[in-house]
Amino acid sequence: MTEHPADETLSALPQQGEREVETTLRPSRLTEFIGQPRVREQLELVLESARRRGVPPDHVLLSGPPGLGKTSLAMIVAAELDASIRITSGPALERAGDLAAMLSNLAEGDVLFIDEIHRIARPAEEMLYLAMEDFRVDVVVGKGPGATSIPLEIAPFTLVGATTRSGALTGPLRDRFGFTGQMEFYADDELDQVVKRSAKILDITVDDDGSAEIARRSRGTPRIANRLLRRVRDYAEVREDGHVTLGVARAALKVYDVDELGLDRLDRAVLSALVHSFGGGPVGVSTLAVAVGEEPTTVEEVCEPYLVRAGMLARTPRGRVATAGAWEHLGLRPPARGDQPGPTLFD
Ligand SMILES: Nc1ncnc2c1ncn2[C@@H]1O[C@H](COP(=O)(O)OP(=O)(O)OP(=O)(O)O)[C@@H](O)[C@H]1O
Numbered sequence: 130m131t132e133h134p135a136d137e138t139l140s141a142l143p144q145q146g147e148r149e150v151e152t153t154l155r156p157s158r159l160t161e162f163i164g165q166p167r168v169r170e171q172l173e174l175v176l177e178s179a180r181r182r183g184v185p186p187d188h189v190l191l192s193g194p195p196g197l198g199k200t201s202l203a204m205i206v207a208a209e210l211d212a213s214i215r216i217t218s219g220p221a222l223e224r225a226g227d228l229a230a231m232l233s234n235l236a237e238g239d240v241l242f243i244d245e246i247h248r249i250a251r252p253a254e255e256m257l258y259l260a261m262e263d264f265r266v267d268v269v270v271g272k273g274p275g276a277t278s279i280p281l282e283i284a285p286f287t288l289v290g291a292t293t294r295s296g297a298l299t300g301p302l303r304d305r306f307g308f309t310g311q312m313e314f315y316a317d318d319e320l321d322q323v324v325k326r327s328a329k330i331l332d333i334t335v336d337d338d339g340s341a342e343i344a345r346r347s348r349g350t351p352r353i354a355n356r357l358l359r360r361v362r363d364y365a366e367v368r369e370d371g372h373v374t375l376g377v378a379r380a381a382l383k384v385y386d387v388d389e390l391g392l393d394r395l396d397r398a399v400l401s402a403l404v405h406s407f408g409g410g411p412v413g414v415s416t417l418a419v420a421v422g423e424e425p426t427t428v429e430e431v432c433e434p435y436l437v438r439a440g441m442l443a444r445t446p447r448g449r450v451a452t453a454g455a456w457e458h459l460g461l462r463p464p465a466r467g468d469q470p471g472p473t474l475f476d
């Protein structure tokens with residue numbers, strides 16, 4: 130994901146200058162990786178079986194909302210295989226030549242990580258098909274009728290792709306991944322473990338209650354849990370004795386205007402528009418996106434998955450609808466069912 134300069138404590142997107150601390154907090158082995166039991170077990174089998182057979186494993190696609198650990202898992206795949214990792218991203222592969230250069234530099238068994246793989250340009254994507262399937266690329270030399278294509282062998286490698294929008298991947302690309310790990314939002318007790326682990330690394334002392342409070346307000350997202358922990362640490366150090374208790378966590382989160390449920394600015398804007406401008410819906414996602422000044426894809430891929438999971442928003446065939454929970458969260462009384470226009474006895 131691109132870095133957003135806005136000071137948004139609650140955004141699931143990485144903030145400017147956050148890369149370094151994120152690297153420090155990254156789990157480096159599968160056993161250190163908290164949560165995602167399904168993906169972890171599946172990946173473990175894929176990797177172990179390849180290890181036993183002495184071949185690079187099938188290509189791996191990791192899909193899910195921002196901040197859930199896709200990049201971390203990609204690096205873990207390489208570490209577990211004892212392989213080197215080369216990192217690039219969809220937007221960086223504008224020309225097929227850029228990809229050809231990366232591919233021809235791979236050594237046998239290397240992991241090639243392509244972040245935001247749904248944003249790869251078409252010619253590079255087509256080159257990737259052959260590379261993934263046959264470990265070969267066709268390099269076109271010359272132009273016009275005299276152009277010839279020279280096949281070039283590349284070393285067997287494992288591609289790890291990450292995407293926040295698996296729906297945006299073309300069929301042929303998706304089909305070439307032998308394994309897709311679908312990342313889910315984390316449960317509160319898993320985020321609690323993330324907070325405790327990070328606190329240890331950053332040398333922050335935190336009570337069980339304090340840690341649970343931070344976890345509960347982290348929007349199911351480890352990136353946010355880690356960020357809230359750092360903001361609570363700031364408060365604890367400046368205003369208190371540095372120790373994070375439940376009271377300190379609550380007071381700190383109040384200063385940073387952190388929502389009870391951890392909803393971020395965009396989540397709240399979407400709910401508010403849905404309720405205040407569209408009477409609770411149903412409304413189409415494009416209309417809703419215009420109302421909050423965002424791209425429909427951002428609303429759909431970054432914001433809605435969590436609102437749906439939190440039971441605030443429903444996707445219906447007629448459009449997006451605010452649930453009773455959404456009205457209540459905004460401090461409003463949900464409209465009674467009978468208030469809604471509909472057929473009556475006298476129609
Ligand atoms: N399972 C986990 N256990 C511990 N920490 C985690 C876990 N998953 C993610 N994190 C932490 O959350 C931060 C964000 O994770 P990561 O960068 O891997 O997310 P991402 O899914 O790649 O996000 P994006 O879509 O924005 O690229 C990292 O600093 C990492 O320390």
Ligand SMILES: [Mg+2]
Pocket residue numbers: 130199200201244291
């Ligand atoms: Mg990432």
